[in-house]
Amino acid sequence: MPSEPTVTLDNCDREPIHTPGAIQSHGVLLAFDATGVLRQASANAAALLAPCTLPALGAALESGHFGSDEALQALLAESLATLAQPDALMPLAQELRVGEQLFDVVPHRSAEGLLIVEFELQPMSAGQLTSFSLMAHRAMDKLKRLNSIDGLLAATVTEVRQLTGFDRVMGYRFRHDDSGDVVAEARTEALEPFLGRRYPASDIPAQARRLYVVNTLRLIADVTTTPVPVQALSPDLLDMSGAILRAVSPIHIEYLRNMGVAASMSISIVVDGRLWGLLACHHYTPRRVPYALRMACDVIGQLLASRVQSLLAGQRADELRTASVLSTRIAEQVLQADDTLSALAAEAPALCQLLHAGAVVIGESGKLRAHGVDGAAAEALLRWLSDRSTTASLQAARGDVLHGHDAAQMPAALRARLAPLCGVLALRFDAAADGWVVLLRPEQIETIHWGGKPIKEYTPGPLGPRLTPRGSFELWKETVRGQAVPWTLLELDLATQLLDGLVRAHAAKLAESIRLRTELLAMLGHDLRDPLQSITMAAHVLQRSPSGDGRGGELGTRIRNSSGRMQRLITQVLDLSRVKSGSGLQLDRRPTDLVALARDLIAEMRLAHPARIVDFDAPPLLMADVDADRLAQVISNLLSNARHHGDQAQPIAVRLYNDSDALRLRVANAAQPIDPAFVPMLFDPFKRAANRERNRSGLGLGLYLAQQMTQGHGGTLAYAYEDGLVVFTVVLPKPKG
The missing domain is CATH 3.30.450.270 (PHY domain)
Incomplete structure (x- = not known):
């Protein structure tokens, strides 16, 4: 014996409600192929259409069928001709007497390309329908003059109830999660109000939601009648998505019975191709609403949907205009x-x-x-x-x-x-x-007033192990915490519009700032060099001139050191200006002994700072094709950083060596690791960080320019922390040949 399937919500979502294989009992369904051969027919066709003769299954339509009624024969002939032209419109439904009864005859095209002709018994006289048509016209005129969504829904449920006579008509508005709130209601006084209650999304499975969009009006005349099977030449079930007589899912029948509802009608409110809302009509005894009156209600529903869409579009346009004004204002303020x-x-x-x-x-x-x-x-x-x-x-x-x-x-x-x-x-x-x-x-x-507990019970239903509809629709309250009102699609569009304007303004301001800063740096670097050179020369003179108190030489040394530091800063500024302007750092490459270059720079540092110990490990000779002055800037910067930020009692270790694939210079000093949050910005210009406390006079350009110069040589500069040491490694390509 096969095991029972697992019971989940998917059971309900997979139910093929568009191919039920049966129709409701108050009409007849016939399906013809393009040649006029009858392919399918409801089992009650001969009885309801008697005494007319019908073609047998598999037989072609002939002139003697249907009592040779000329109007019906003409409708069928025109419909079959239209079937061969997929883009052509089917003839409109007609009121025709077939045999001894009056029917609304509705032709339409099925998904399989068959002509479906439905014969629905008409329960009212023509005089009654004329009266209802006037009421429908007045209802539509009223809706055209209303300018609020709440007002439209409230007026529509009242008008539809007056037209159809249902005991209760509710207006649903669906939320982002497809649950629905009853936002308008018209009912008899004896009924319990459902206004303000919410119903879960699972009350309308996905495939039912699709059919509500395809077929915007649906009548279930009597939940107690037995569906009439449709007989067919083949075992394939007919797609009845557009059929007005389509039989009802047993799950939905049970749902309605649990509510005590004997008849229902739904009118879809489709906005932008999506099921935005629904007019749900309930009656507690069987109720047949004539096709013509239902079509009037369908038109009212479409008018309602059109007005809702128009009002929503107006609201959207107003908010988009507001967002545009705000975006423009923010952009102007960001720039200024x-x-x-x-x-x-x-x-x-x-x-x-x-x-x-x-x-x-x-x-x-x-x-x-x-x-x-x-x-x-x-x-x-x-x-x-x-x-x-x-x-x-x-x-x-x-x-x-x-x-x-x-x-x-x-x-x-x-x-x-x-x-x-x-x-x-x-x-x-x-x-x-x-x-x-x-x-x-x-x-x-939020305290939600659910129309019954919003969780369906996983118990065996009438058709075996599957999801059984809720059996109780008593008011059930739920308090929801920890959630805000979700952001709507419109609000996300507004946010995107604001972000686009802000990004453009911010980028423009940043570009202008970079341009002005680059021009300023270039100007300062150029205009300060001449007076700085004069100060340096004066410092040399003062340092050599005799002084009675011996302070002339000391002052000269201080001035020379300060002017030297200023000269280095100006050089960095000019280099930055060249990089940012796109002209790049000019390199004069020549064969250079890296060992001699590094040894001279280390000697200068030892002379200036005799207390610092520098360990130098290098081969006797290491040639490279480099710009010696630029590479000297790189090495000097790394030595200066090690001296400023390293443990003063520990030596600085410099190693220069020929690796298998490149030339490498390694400068290491004992220190705490650089803050991980700062590492991504380590080689950015004008940075500020806690590890620069010992070098407050710097601009934060040294490592940036050192990286640019190294990259200009086709190499890399990288940071690492190894065994308690801060390590910077320069990697240069080996000389060619």
């Missing part, structure tokens, strides 16, 4: 302000209002501004966002726009610091400087 953070902080209230947030955090290059949240929590938030490996729980609307609304998406410590804020919309405008604008929403403690 001294720093980006100040410009963005000034717009924090406007950002909160546009995106319905409660707080804003703005951060860049380790600095931050917070609006509506304390600084410590804001700092922890930015640290979390900067580590992409810990933010995988957030969704990406685009690469640099992350969002989430559940507190569980955050680490526990951060969650506690931010509480009650838990909704996150993060915009990264500068990856290099870790620039973020983060909007936060507070937790929305």
Whole structure:
């Protein structure tokens, strides 16, 4: 005996409700192929259409069938002709007398390319339908004049109930998770109100949701009748997605019976191709609504959907305009302000209002501004966002726009610091400087009034082991915590628009800043060289001139040392200017003995700082094709860094050697490792960090220029920490030949 299948929600989602193999009992279904051969027919066709004769299954339609009724024969002939033209419209439904009864005859094309003709018994007289058509016209005229979504839904449920006579008509609006709220209701006084209740997404399985979009009006006239099977020439079931008489899923029948509903009708509200809402009509005894009246209700539903879509589009346009104005204003302020953070902080209230947030955090290059949240929590938030490996729980609307609304998406410590804020919309405008604008929403403690417990029971149903519909629809309350209102698609679009404008403005400001700084550095470097040379010469004179108190030589030495330091800084500034302007560092490559070059520089350092010990390990000779002056700058910088930042009591170790694939220079000094957070910026210009406390007069250009010069030689400069030593290694290519 095969094992029973596992019972999951997928059982319901896989039910083939579009091919039930049966129809409701108040009509007949016939299906013809393009040659007029009857391929399928409901088992009640002969009885309901008597005394007319019908073609047998597998037989072609002939002129004597259906009592030779000319109107019906013409409708069938036109429909078959249209079947051969997939782009042509099927004839409209017609009211026809077939045999002794009045039917609404509805032709349409099936997914398999068959002509489906449905004969639905008409329960009302023409006079009654005329009265209803006037009511429908008045209802549509009323809807055209309403300008709010809530007002439209409230008016529509009232008008549809007056037209159809259902005991209850509800207007659903679906949420982001496809659960639905009853936002409008018209009912008889005796019924319990369902207004304000929510129903879970599982009440409408995925395939049913698809059919609601394809077939926007659906009538279930009597849940107690037995479906009529459709007989066919082949075992393949007919796709009845567009059929008005399609039989109802046994699961849905049980669902309605559990609610005490005997008849129902649904009208889909489709907005932008998606099931936005639903008008659900319930009656507690069987109820047949004529086809013509249902089509009037369908038109009302389409008018409602059109008005909803128009109002939503208007709201979207208004918010997009607001976002555009704000984006332009932020861009202008970013370009004009001294720093980006100040410009963005000034717009924090406007950002909160546009995106319905409660707080804003703005951060860049380790600095931050917070609006509506304390600084410590804001700092922890930015640290979390900067580590992409810990933010995988957030969704990406685009690469640099992350969002989430559940507190569980955050680490526990951060969650506690931010509480009650838990909704996150993060915009990264500068990856290099870790620039973020983060909007936060507070937790929305919500008591949901469910229409019955929103969890279906996994118990055997009438068709065996499968999901059984909920048996209770009593009010069931649930309190939801730790979640904010989710960010809507419109809000994510607005955030993306704001980010695009901010990125452009920030990039433009950064480019202008770099240009001005480069020009300023070049100007300063050029204009300061002449007076500095004069100061140096005067220092030499003062150092050699006699002085009664002996201080002339000391003052001269101090001036010369200071002017020398200034000269080195100016040289660095000029080199930086060349690199940033794109002209690059000019190299005069010549065969050079690296051992002699390094030995001379070490000797100069020992002379200037006799207390520092330098251990030098090198072969007798090591030739390279380099610019000696530029490489001397690299070695001098590494020696200077080792002297400034290393343990003064420990020697500096310099090793120069010929490796198997390259020439290597290794400078090591005993020290604490460089802060890991600072390592990625180690070779950036103008950096500021705690490990520069002993060299406050520097510009932070040394390592940057040393790296640029090394790369100009086709080599690399790298940092490592090994056995208590800070190690910088220069790797140069071997000379050719």
